[in-house]
Amino acid sequence: MDTYKVKKLNHPINLEIAVPGSKSITNRALFLAALGTGEVHLKGVLFSEDSRCFLSSLESLGFSVEIREEEKEVIVGGCGGVIPKKEAEIHVGSAGTAARFLTAMLALSEGVYTIQASEQMKRRPMRPLFEALEQLGAEFTYLEKKGFLPVRVRGKRGGFKEASLDISRSTQFLSALLMMAPVLGEDFTIHIMSEKKDGSYIRITKKMMEQFGVECTFDGDSYHIKKGQNYQREIYEIEPDVSAACYFYAMAALTGGRTVVKNVHKDSMQGDLRFLEVLEKLGCHVTDTEAGIEVTGTNDGHYPGITVDMNDFSDQTMTLAALAPFADSPTTIRNIGHIRLQESDRLSAIAKELTKMGIQVEEGEDFLVIYPGKPQPSLVSTYEDHRMAMAFSLIGLRSEGIVIDNPLCCKKTFEDYFILLDRIIKDHR
Numbered sequence: 001m002d003t004y005k006v007k008k009l010n011h012p013i014n015l016e017i018a019v020p021g022s023k024s025i026t027n028r029a030l031f032l033a034a035l036g037t038g039e040v041h042l043k044g045v046l047f048s049e050d051s052r053c054f055l056s057s058l059e060s061l062g063f064s065v066e067i068r069e070e071e072k073e074v075i076v077g078g079c080g081g082v083i084p085k086k087e088a089e090i091h092v093g094s095a096g097t098a099a100r101f102l103t104a105m106l107a108l109s110e111g112v113y114t115i116q117a118s119e120q121m122k123r124r125p126m127r128p129l130f131e132a133l134e135q136l137g138a139e140f141t142y143l144e145k146k147g148f149l150p151v152r153v154r155g156k157r158g159g160f161k162e163a164s165l166d167i168s169r170s171t172q173f174l175s176a177l178l179m180m181a182p183v184l185g186e187d188f189t190i191h192i193m194s195e196k197k198d199g200s201y202i203r204i205t206k207k208m209m210e211q212f213g214v215e216c217t218f219d220g221d222s223y224h225i226k227k228g229q230n231y232q233r234e235i236y237e238i239e240p241d242v243s244a245a246c247y248f249y250a251m252a253a254l255t256g257g258r259t260v261v262k263n264v265h266k267d268s269m270q271g272d273l274r275f276l277e278v279l280e281k282l283g284c285h286v287t288d289t290e291a292g293i294e295v296t297g298t299n300d301g302h303y304p305g306i307t308v309d310m311n312d313f314s315d316q317t318m319t320l321a322a323l324a325p326f327a328d329s330p331t332t333i334r335n336i337g338h339i340r341l342q343e344s345d346r347l348s349a350i351a352k353e354l355t356k357m358g359i360q361v362e363e364g365e366d367f368l369v370i371y372p373g374k375p376q377p378s379l380v381s382t383y384e385d386h387r388m389a390m391a392f393s394l395i396g397l398r399s400e401g402i403v404i405d406n407p408l409c410c411k412k413t414f415e416d417y418f419i420l421l422d423r424i425i426k427d428h429r
Helices: 023-035 049-060 096-107 127-135 172-184 200-211 242-255 271-281 311-326 337-341 346-356 386-397 407-412 417-427
Strands: 003-005 014-017 037-043 064-068 073-079 087-091 112-116 139-142 151-154 162-165 188-192 216-218 222-225 235-237 258-262 285-288 292-296 307-309 331-334 361-363 368-370 378-380 402-405
Touching: 014 242, 014 417, 023 037, 023 049, 023 073, 023 096, 023 172, 023 200, 049 064, 049 087, 049 096, 049 407, 096 112, 096 127, 096 151, 096 172, 127 139, 127 162, 127 172, 162 172, 172 188, 172 200, 172 222, 200 216, 200 271, 242 258, 242 271, 242 292, 242 311, 242 386, 242 417, 271 285, 271 292, 271 311, 307 311, 311 331, 311 337, 311 346, 311 368, 311 386, 337 346, 346 361, 346 368, 346 378, 346 386, 378 386, 386 402, 386 407, 386 417, 407 417
Parallel strands: 014 258, 037 235, 087 112, 162 188, 307 331, 378 402
Antiparallel strands: 003 402, 037 073, 064 073, 112 151, 139 151, 188 222, 216 222, 258 292, 285 292, 331 368, 361 368
């Protein structure tokens, strides 16, 4: 599938749907299971390009990994923080979680390893993590460009009790060090040097560490992990992906319809749940039912433009950007400068693609202002970015002539998205 032509809906959606497991939780669970002791049975696992890279990397490092894809299950044999192979090569693809988490694992272990990556991942920030790991004794040889993947790493285990880290470019750097800390054998402190010191994905990491038996404390500036703690868990159930659910919730707002995403509830640990607050500001009604959270749009499909700080749930920037042209007034999205350094320069990508459709956009260093308008037919460039593909497909549900280029880049996190979208469109035309 080189392109996907979105067909405009003739009716409001009425949808009950299941989404895959969370990518963020899946890859953290795989990592914690590998660092733990004994077998961990993971259920509700996401199988996508990112998680497959993580799984294959664990296998390359010698971990026992039993994959039951049809059942969405994986059984991982943990080795107590020890990597079975002392020399290996892994390929993390475009998976930021695999790249950051496994770099920390290899750098804080005894061995020599090579980390390969996709062209996209080679452009993404890694230097702050490399520098923190060098403080802890790791040695990196840059195989192409200094400060970026691919690298060869000679690891060093233990002997240090603290590190300093800048997380302004990615909170995954901190998550990687936090999860590694308990296996280092020392009381360990991570001092955060950047203005940003916390975030929704860090809170997911801390919560999951607790679920696997390890406590981490945060005093407002530094994170502390006491020695003597171990990861242990026999069975772990992975939550459905709220990031994926939000595309279907947005469809309810866009069409004045109704969406229920099965097994997504308000007690989810995922930060993108805050997108539901945005939808409420647009006039949607949000209810947590027994089946899952239900979102109902306004009867006439009209909603206002809003101003919102999306720093802590920035993966939904593109989703709101896709709704913005149909709002009754301008939409301002603030404090999102860090998304320039993700799978694509997402601020620039949003502005370019909406402008191609004839929508007026103001692009600042860390904000967007999107004005109401009628999107014109357009071939949407996706920049190999799964969220651009999925979010901008929403525009075609209300405007004719929207075609998504390279839609299968969504396999990074949601392999069947366009199959499900096709089914939804056929049921509502």
